[in-house]
Amino acid sequence: MKEPLFERWAESGWSPADPDDAIDLVTAFVVGFVIEEQEQHQAARADPSRYSINQRDARLDEGTSRVKQAGHLQDEGAQRFERHLGMVLDGIAARPDA
Numbered sequence: 001m002k003e004p005l006f007e008r009w010a011e012s013g014w015s016p017a018d019p020d021d022a023i024d025l026v027t028a029f030v031v032g033f034v035i036e037e038q039e040q041h042q043a044a045r046a047d048p049s050r051y052s053i054n055q056r057d058a059r060l061d062e063g064t065s066r067v068k069q070a071g072h073l074q075d076e077g078a079q080r081f082e083r084h085l086g087m088v089l090d091g092i093a094a095r096p097d098a
Contacts, residue, residue, distance in 0.1 A: 022092045029088050033081055 002023065009019040043050045057068050074080070 018095065026088060029085065
C-alpha cells in the first residue's frame with residue numbers, strides 16, 4: 001500500500017524518510033482526533049458541565065477575550081476534522097521545500 005505513494009513522492013523529490021514520516025503524522029492526527037472526540041462525547045454525557053463554554057468563560061481571567069471568542073467558534077465533528085486535517089496536509093506539502 002505504501003509503495004505507490006513512496007514512488008510518487010520520490011519522483012517529486014521527497015527523501016525516503018519524508019513519505020514515511022508524513023504517513024505516520026497523518027495517522028497520529030487521525031487517531032488522536034478520534035480519541036479526543038470520543039472522550040469529549042463520553043465525558044459530556046457523564047457531566048454536561050465539563051465542556052460547558054459558559055463555565056469555561058467564567059474560569060478564564062480578564063484579558064482573555066480572544067481566547068473566549070475562539071472557544072465560541074469551535075465546531076464539531078466532520079467540519080472541524082476536515083479543517084484540521086487540511087492544515088496538517090498543507091504542512092506536509094510544504095515540507096520538501098524547507
